[in-house]
Amino acid sequence: xxxxxxxxxxxxxxxxxxxxxxxxxxxxxxxxxxxxxxxxxxxxxxxxxxxxxxxxxxxxxxxxxxxxxxxxxxxxxxxxxxxxxxxxxxxxxxxxxxxxxxxxxxxxxxxxxxxxxxxxxxxxxxxxxxxxxxxxxxxxxxxxxxxxxxxxxxxxxxxxxxxxxxxxxxxxxxxxxxxxxxxxxxxxxxxxxxxxxxxxxxxxxxxxxxxxxxxxxxxxxxxxxxxxxxxxxxxxxxxxxxxxxxxxxxxxxxxxxxxxxxxxxxxxxxxxxxxxxxxxxxxxxxxxxxxxxxxxxxxxxxxxxxxxxxxxxxxxxxxxxxxxxxxxxxxxxxxxxxxxxxxxxxxxxxxxxxxxxxxxxxxxxxxxxxxxxxxxxxxxxxxxxxxxxxxxxxxxxxxxxxx
Amino acid sequence: xxxxxxxxxxxxxxxxxxxxxxxxxxxxxxxxxxxxxxxxxxxxxxxxxxxxxxxxxxxxxxxxxxxxxxxxxxxxxxxxxxxxxxxxxxxxxxxxxxxxxxxxxxxxxxxxxxxxxxxxxxxxxxxxxxxxxxxxxxxxxxxxxxxxxxxxxxxxxxxxxxxxxxxxxxxxxxxxxxxxxxxxxxxxxxxxxxxxxxxxxxxxxxxxxxxxxxxxxxxxxxxxxxxxxxxxxxxxxxxxxxxxxxxxxxxxxxxxxxxxxxxxxxxxxxxxxxxxxxxxxxxxxxxxxxxxxxxxxxxxxxxxxxxxxxxxxxxxxxxxxxxxxxxxxxxxxxxxxxxxxxxxxxxxxxxxxxxxxxxxxxxxxxxxxxxxxxxxxxxxxxxxxxxxxxxxxxxxxxxxxxx
Numbered sequence: 120x121x122x123x124x125x126x127x128x129x130x131x132x133x134x135x136x137x138x139x140x141x142x143x144x145x146x147x148x149x150x151x152x153x154x155x156x157x158x159x160x161x162x163x164x165x166x167x168x169x170x171x172x173x174x175x176x177x178x179x180x181x182x183x184x185x186x187x188x189x190x191x192x193x194x195x196x197x198x199x200x201x202x203x204x205x206x207x208x209x210x211x212x213x214x215x216x217x218x219x220x221x222x223x224x225x226x227x228x229x230x231x232x233x234x235x236x237x238x239x240x241x242x243x244x245x246x247x248x249x250x251x252x253x254x255x256x257x258x259x260x261x262x263x264x265x266x267x268x269x270x271x272x273x274x275x276x277x278x279x280x281x282x283x284x285x286x287x288x289x290x291x292x293x294x295x296x297x298x299x300x301x302x303x304x305x306x307x308x309x310x311x312x313x314x315x316x317x318x319x320x321x322x323x324x325x326x327x328x329x330x331x332x333x334x335x336x337x338x339x340x341x342x343x344x345x346x347x348x349x350x351x352x353x354x355x356x357x358x359x360x361x362x363x364x365x366x367x368x369x370x371x372x373x374x375x376x377x378x379x380x381x382x383x384x385x386x387x388x389x390x391x392x393x394x395x396x397x398x399x400x401x402x403x404x405x406x407x408x409x410x411x412x413x414x415x416x417x418x419x420x421x422x423x424x425x426x427x428x429x430x431x432x433x434x435x436x437x438x439x440x441x442x443x444x445x446x447x448x449x450x451x452x453x454x455x456x457x458x459x460x461x462x463x464x465x466x467x468x469x470x471x472x473x474x475x476x477x478x479x480x481x482x483x484x485x486x487x488x489x490x491x492x493x494x495x496x497x498x499x500x501x502x503x504x505x506x507x508x509x510x511x512x513x514x515x516x517x518x519x520x521x522x
Numbered sequence: 523x524x525x526x527x528x529x530x531x532x533x534x535x536x537x538x539x540x541x542x543x544x545x546x547x548x549x550x551x552x553x554x555x556x557x558x559x560x561x562x563x564x565x566x567x568x569x570x571x572x573x574x575x576x577x578x579x580x581x582x583x584x585x586x587x588x589x590x591x592x593x594x595x596x597x598x599x600x601x602x603x604x605x606x607x608x609x610x611x612x613x614x615x616x617x618x619x620x621x622x623x624x625x626x627x628x629x630x631x632x633x634x635x636x637x638x639x640x641x642x643x644x645x646x647x648x649x650x651x652x653x654x655x656x657x658x659x660x661x662x663x664x665x666x667x668x669x670x671x672x673x674x675x676x677x678x679x680x681x682x683x684x685x686x687x688x689x690x691x692x693x694x695x696x697x698x699x700x701x702x703x704x705x706x707x708x709x710x711x712x713x714x715x716x717x718x719x720x721x722x723x724x725x726x727x728x729x730x731x732x733x734x735x736x737x738x739x740x741x742x743x744x745x746x747x748x749x750x751x752x753x754x755x756x757x758x759x760x761x762x763x764x765x766x767x768x769x770x771x772x773x774x775x776x777x778x779x780x781x782x783x784x785x786x787x788x789x790x791x792x793x794x795x796x797x798x799x800x801x802x803x804x805x806x807x808x809x810x811x812x813x814x815x816x817x818x819x820x821x822x823x824x825x826x827x828x829x830x831x832x833x834x835x836x837x838x839x840x841x842x843x844x845x846x847x848x849x850x851x852x853x854x855x856x857x858x859x860x861x862x863x864x865x866x867x868x869x870x871x872x873x874x875x876x877x878x879x880x881x882x883x884x885x886x887x888x889x890x891x892x893x894x895x896x897x898x899x900x901x902x903x904x905x906x907x908x909x910x911x912x913x914x915x916x917x918x919x920x921x922x923x924x925x
Contacts, residue, residue, distance in 0.1 A: 120727065120756055123695070128640045128786050133590075153587075161585040167577040174570040179561040182569070182769035187536075225628060225773075225795040232794050236664065237531045241644050258793035261639065292526070324523065353523055366585035368800035370628075383531050390661035391635050392628040396799045397771035 127241065127263035145474075149509035151496040152476040154302065154451055156363050157426075160419045160499075162410065166366070169405045173398065181398040187389045188381075189223025189373075190400035196407040197221050197373050205334060206348030207357055207375050220381040224388065225395045227332050227360035227372035232258040233384040233391075234293065234328045234356050234374070239264040244291040245328075246284050248276050250483030250491070252302045255295060255330065267291075268485030271301075273445070275308025278315040285323050294325050298346060300333040300450025303483045303495040307448055310343050317349045324354070326380075331359045332372075333450035335416050338424035340448035353377040361403055363451070364416055369399040420449075423499055427453070430498040430506050437514030439521055444496075454480075456493040461521060463492050469520050473512040530644065530666035548877075552912035554899040555879040557705065557854055559766050560829075563822045563902075565813065569769070572808045576801065584801040590792045591784075592626025592776075593803035599810040600624050600776045608737060609751030610760055610778050623784040627791065628798045630735050630763035630775035635661040636787040636794075637696065637731045637759050637777070642667040647694040648731075649687050651679050653886030653894070655705045658698060658733065670694075671888030674704075676848070678711025681718040688726050697728050701749060703736040703853025706886045706898040710851055713746050720752045727757070729783075734762045735775075736853035738819050741827035743851035756780040764806055766854070767819055772802040823852075826902055830856070833901040833909050840917030842924055847899075856899045857883075864924060866895050872923050876915040 173181050188194065198221045201207035208219045224230045231254075235245060241263030247255070249268025259266045267288055269280050275298065285291055296316070298308040308316070320327050329346045347357040360372030374384060388394075406412065430453060434444055441458035455477075457463055467479045480491030501509060576584050591597065601624045604610035611622045627633045634657075638648060644666030650658070652671025662669045670691055672683050678701065688694055699719070701711040711719070723730050732749045750760040763775030777787060791797075809815065833856060837847055844861035858880075860866055870882045883894030904912060 122641075122729070122780075122782055124640050124786055125643050125646075125695075127643070128790060131786075131789050133785075133789050133792065155587050158582040158586065161582065163577065163581040163585070166585070167574065167581070170573055170577060171570065174566065174573060178566040178570070179564065180771075182564040182566070182771045183561065184556075184558050184765075184770040225799075228793070229795050237527050238525075240528050240530070241666070243528075254792065254796065257789070261790045261793040263644070292528075326525070362587075366801075367587040368583075368585045368797075370795055370797070370799050377525075379525055382536075383527055383534075386534050386536050386660070387531060387664045389536065389657065390631070390664040391794060392632045392773055393657065394771075394773070396628075396773050396802065398769075398802075399799065 127261055131257065131260055148474045148476055149501060149505045149512070150476045151501060151509055152478050153497050153500045155500045156367055157419070157422055157499045159422060160364070161366055162406070162415055165406060165410050166402060169402050169409070173401050173405070177401070181401055185394045185397040187385045187394050189221070189395060190397060190404060193223060193400045193404040194221040196404055198375065200407065201359070201375060205331070205345045207345065218378045219375055220378040222374040222381045222384055222388070223395050223400055224372045224374055225392055226362060226370040227330065227358050228254050228258065229388070229391070230358035230372055230374040231255045231295070231328065231330060232262065233387050234358070235259050235262045235264050236387045237380065237383040238292045238326060242290060244288045245293045245295050246281065246288070246291055247295045247485050248297065248301060249485045250303055250480060250493070251295065251485065252297060252330070253482050256485065266485040271304065271306060273306060275306060275312045276316060278312060278319060281316060282319050285319070285325060291325065293328055294320055295328045295330065296346065297330045299331055299343065300336065300447055302333070302450070303452055303478070304454040305445040305447035305450060305452045307340070307343065313344060313346055314349065317346055320354055321352055327355045329355050329357045331357065332363055334359065335364050336420060336423060336451070337449035338420045338427065347375065356380055364419060365403060365406060369396065371395060371399055371403055423449070423451070426498040426503070426506065429503060430496065430510065433507055433510035437510050439514070439518050441521065442517060451497055451499045453496045453498065454493055455496060458521065459492070461492055463494060466516065466520050467494055469516040470513055473516050475509045475512045475516070530664055534660065534663055551877045551879055552904060552908045552915070553879045554904060554912055555881045556900050556903045558903045559770055560822070560825055560902045562825060563767070564769055565809070565818055568809060568813050569805060572805050572812070576804050576808070580804070584804055586800070588797045588800040590788045590797045592624070592798060593800060593807060596626060596803045596807040597624040599807055601778065603810065604762070604778060608734070608748045610748065621781045622778055623781040625777040625784045625787055625791070626798050626803060627775045627777055628795055629765060629773040630733065630761050631657050631661065632791070632794070633761035633775055633777040634658045634731065634733060635665065636790050637761070638662050638665045638667050639790045640783065640786040641695045641729060645693060647691045648696045648698050649684065649691070649694055650698045650888050651700065651704060652888045653706055653883060653896070654698065654888065655700060655733070656885050659888065669888040674707060674709060676709060678709055678715045679719060681715060681722060684719060685722050688722070688728060694728065696731055697723055698731045698733065699749065700733045702734055702746065703739065703850055705736070705853070706855055706881070706883070707857045708848040708850035708853060708855045710743070710746065716747060716749055717752065720749055723757055724755055730758045732758050732760050734760065735766055737762065738767050739823060739826060739854070740852035741823045741830065750778065759783055767822060768806060768809060772799065774798060774802055774806055826854070829901040829906070829909065832906060833899065833913065836910055836913035840913050842917070842921050844924065845920060854900055854902045856901065857896055858899060859896045861924065862895070864895055866897060869919065869923050870897055872919040873916055876919050878912045878915045878919070
């Protein structure tokens with residue numbers, strides 16, 4: 120029979136990345152398409168030991184229903200670390216009028232989706248960096264909200280273009296930003312732009328959804344203030360996760376935002392999954408308080424520093440002139456752009472014919488019908504040998520393709 | 523500052539049950555308010571053994587990103603069991619035009635929420651048994667859909683009232699039913715009514731969301747066919763979970779529905795949490811295929827049969843004439859109704875003053891402003907001693923309260 124789906128889902132397709140992920144069953148394909156953390160980044164021994172202890176000492180608590188807001192000791196440990204590392208909540212301590220609270224969510228993705236749900240009616244607008252994370256675009260679209268893109272430069276979103284977009288879109292309800300090691304571009308917003316962007320949001324009382332999943336993965340350059348650390352008005356909803364530092368498969372993230380917003384998000388979360396897997400909340404809490412997270416993260420940073428440098432070096436050697444690429448200071452991704460006049464989709468197909476998978480730039484466009492000359496590369500998942508061989512094949516495809 | 527929340531969330535409050543759950547920190551309160559499975563229902567030893575094996579033999583797979591639809595071996599094991607126990611998918615094997623598929627979700631709650639999201643625009647109507655599960659009401663409301671109640675009798679929803687409601691609500695998109703051991707009423711829909719309800723849905727091409735979280739917990743009476751087992755048109759979205767038989771805290775459920783619906787739900791799920799905790803999907807698969815689930819469920823059924831009988835016996839002894847209650851054949855709940863003219867909320871307060879918590883019936887009303895003379899009791903969570911003492915106190919409150 121013919122089903123009458125909701126308007127928001129009727130035309131929505133699965134994310135190209137998730138579909139590429141599914142199609143990567145051919146082991147001879149070298150994939151630069153994933154966004155997976157390196158297998159070596161999971162602290163398996165500690166997690167196995169702590170798991171056994173939890174099931175031996177508190178099995179009923181770890182397997183029974185729990186509260187929507189999250190395991191209180193984990194909420195506390197998260198708030199403490201985010202404050203120490205990223206200055207989250209510092210403005211509150213300084214005596215501001217709003218009261219930040221922490222919500223544990225089922226991966227950073229859920230935090231993004233809930234923020235959209237509590238602020239946007241169907242047809243409302245979410246302003247985004249363009250290009251941006253496709254998972255967030257799908258969260259917005261599947262809630263009936265309309266992502267509208269604002270162009271970026273090498274130091275982040277263009278503040279003048281942002282202000283114009285606010286004025287042109289009276290139904291704008293949320294500004295979604297990944298200021299640090301942006302996905303897919305690898306771009307980090309400068310300190311100066313962060314201040315300007317925050318002032319513009321403040322001028323228009325526009326809530327900012329600051330997504331910081333890669334913030335702990337800096338391997339070059341110096342730390343920059345989060346937007347949340349500048350927040351004096353209760354405007355910033357800060358969202359992050361443990362996917363890139365402990366385990367992506369456990370689906371554990373968090374939101375730190377003014378209590379009035381968190382309590383609405385908690386109501387919406389009740390209706391989605393009641394609460395996040397409590398066993399892994401307990402496990403994560405024990406890891407944060409009993410293990411050396413900083414030492415663990417230092418290992419991941421060293422690994423990604425090396426892998427990123429390896430890929431950048433190979434790109435320099437193998438790619439013909441005219442193809443440009445970003446030089447990230449952290450995170451998981453490099454963003455490559457073909458010369459003017461090149462057909463990016465045809466290039467991606469040519470690469471796939473040589474058994475290298477990359478993600479076409481159109482995937483990350485707020486307007487899915489807009490063109491792109493770019494594609495995304497990931498360096499955290501492939502082995503060193505795959506990076507060398509895969510970039511060599513990309514170079515071959517490029518030289519054949521670019522006349 | 524003043525936040526402008528979405529219309530759907532602006533007036534939505536946390537579920538009364540989740541709030542009662544949070545307030546039950548006073549250990550002297552006897553709670554009949556929860557919907558938790560008994561602590562004894564978790565197979566702790568097997569789960570601990572299998573957890574250790576998974577983290578020893580396949581740690582990266584268990585901690586890395588996975589696919590949205592769910593762990594393929596678990597999807598297969600779920601489909602096989604549901605077919606064997608509840609006849610799910612049998613009509614497909616008989617050669618019908620639609621193709622059922624299985625989606626793993628983060629608790630049955632997510633299956634309900636996703637079904638609403640893919641079928642309902644803001645303002646669309648979901649017909650429900652009245653009263654019904656408050657978590658589902660919140661899922662519908664937080665998606666901007668309007669739950670509309672259809673009255674029930676002791677053998678389930680009234681088919682004539684259902685047909686009238688379909689005709690009166692041109693924006694109806696979904697029919698939500700818990701045919702077996704309904705929450706909160708404990709009512710099971712008769713076989714005759716199941717056939718009539720399915721025929722009415724078929725007549726109007728109205729998709730049915732069949733929620734069956736308690737189906738495995740029958741301790742009296744005989745098995746009745748699921749609506750899904752009667753489905754010849756691809757109309758039924760069948761939703762259930764492992765919360766009541768393995769672990770509620772792990773948040774693992776499933777949806778079995780025509781592939782065209784499941785693929786839309788998977789797109790929406792990508793935007794909510796990417797995928798369900800993969801470690802617990804692997805754990806659940808190993809339990810289903812390596813342990814004796816039937817023997818485990820037999821133990822839970824025996825436990826709940828005894829606890830339900832104990833509570834019913836005490837209610838007969840302690841409650842004054844005029845208070846009626848349902849006699850469930852399975853599940854977790856008994857539904858009590860005060861005589862005409864009684865103020866249910868005042869009674870619930872009188873019970874709480876005697877340190878017994880029950881859930882007021884208004885919580886489960888599709889129309890939150892409608893009155894109720896009923897309240898819900900749970901027998902799976904309290905100890906035997908708490909059941910005896912708690913019902914005694916309820917009787918005291920009732921005799922003082924009912925003149």
